[in-house]
Structure formats: structure tokens, C-alpha cells
Amino acid sequence: MNEQPRNPDPEIGDAFYGFVASEPQLTWHDGTPRLYFKAGQEHYEYGPDGSRTKLPTTFHDVVAFRGAAVSGDETLSKLDWFVAHGRLEPNTNPNTGVETKEFIANRLGPDAARMNIEIGTPRRRSQMESPNRRQPARQVVFEPPEQDQPEHEQPTRAM
Template identity: 45%
Template sequence: MPLHTQQSLSGFIASEPRLTVTDRGDTRFYAKIGQEHYHRNPDGSFTQLETTFHDLVLYRRTAERAHAAFSKGDKFVAEGYVHTYEYLNEFGQTKTGEEFVAKKIGHDTARTTYSVDRTPPSRDEASLDNGQIAAAEPERSTPAEGVSL
């Protein structure tokens, strides 16, 4: 069987995470995230370039767990995909936006000190996690909160 891979994203939480509910009734985590960029110099040193900012969303039980676990400034690594969508801005113009939809997220072990709780999840928690894998991708018709183009 081939190795299963997905897109990944690493960065830091740049805004206070928000937990809301979608029109479908799904829990939604939203945060503006930052990515630091570097250029490697010929002598092996690095020069920091401009930090870029993007939208990160998670849904359902993963959103609830992420909201409880992450705060502004936390460094993370996430697995998921980029979702591109169109929306009308305040001037009635059609614009394109994008957000990273994380299916899994965790603190960046290279940049975070933490302890691990290895207590097995309850049966209810385990069944919720398995059910979320087959859930359909949420649809977007408006820009992510905080997007300005």
C-alpha cells in the first residue's frame, strides 16, 4: 500500500483563536497564522525575510480540541489542504481568498516545550474522532474573518 501524504503547514498563531458554529451546525476554529520566511546566504547563515499571514480553520471535534489547546503565539504544525474560494468584497468586486483547512494540528516539538498526557481517550471521544474522518468538506461563500484585500 502506498504512503499516504497530505499538505502540511507550520507557523505560529498570530491572533486570538475563535470558536464559532457554521450554518451547518459544525464547530469552526479560526485563527490568523504567521509564517516566518528565511533566505540561506552563501556563507551558510540565514537572513529573515518578511513574515506572511494566512487563515487557518479546523472543524468539528478537532476545532474544539484546538481551541482548548492553542493560544496566540503558539508554534504549530498542521496537516490538511488549501481551500480556495471566491467572495464579494465591500465594493462588490469578486475576489479570491484562501485558507488552510487543518485536519490535524499539534504543537511544533522543535519550538515548544510541553508534557504529554498519554491517558487513553474515552470510548465516546474515540468514536467522535473516527466519525469526523468521513465528514464532508465544509463549503465557503464568504471570506475568512479578518481578510482584507
């Protein structure tokens, strides 16, 4: 019998929200897919009066493996907005020896709030057929509800 724990801890991690700043690169290492791209993240400072000042955009490394890598490769292109769930880990560049941090995404996909996408499709709406494509004919019939009619008119009362 397959027994599940009563109150499993939720899967909690870090989230990353930004745009794809470089063309995503899918590679394979020992049969495991790996997706890499540079991501830009916009920053703002909010004033007490409700004003918003744009701060410089920062750029970060994003890496995904296995299913997240394949899914990200199918759904993301340069300049797409995305949302990712994962963790931040230190990384040392083998060529320069410089230590940076990279975001390891285990969930990755387009940001439906900022992208013009159709959920369930692997491509952006702008890459699909033109918006004037023929839609299947739908027959919409609306009949107003019947109103109750009194059997006889009520006399008007004088005041």
C-alpha cells in the same frame, strides 16, 4: 469479516508550520465545530556561506473542522507555535469579493519542538502550576555492581 486493503495509499497532504497570530475563534455551524485563526509564517533566505537572512513574515487564514477544531481550541492560544496537516483551498471573501487561499487543517496541534509543553496535557506548561510545585517522592536506589575479586593476588612479573 473486516478486510483491509493490502497496501493502502498513505494519507498525503500539505503541511503548515507557523505561529498563531490572532486569538483562535471556535464557532458552531449546524452542530459542526469550526476553528479559525490567522497564522504567521516566518521565512528565511540561506546564503552559500551558511548565513541566514530573515525575510518578511507572511500571514494566512487557517480553518479546522470537527475534531481538529475542538483539539486546536483546547491546545492553541495566540502566539503559540503549531504544526498542521491539511490542504490549501481557494476562498472568496463574501464581503469584499477578494479571492485568497486558506489552509484547511484536518490535523492540528502545538509544535512540541518550539513550545514548552507537556505531551498529553491540553495546556501549555507556562499556564500550569508553578515549576516549584511539589513532586511525588521517588525513592531511587543505586547499588554499584559487585566486582569480581580474585581468590588470591597475582604476583608481579619483572621484565
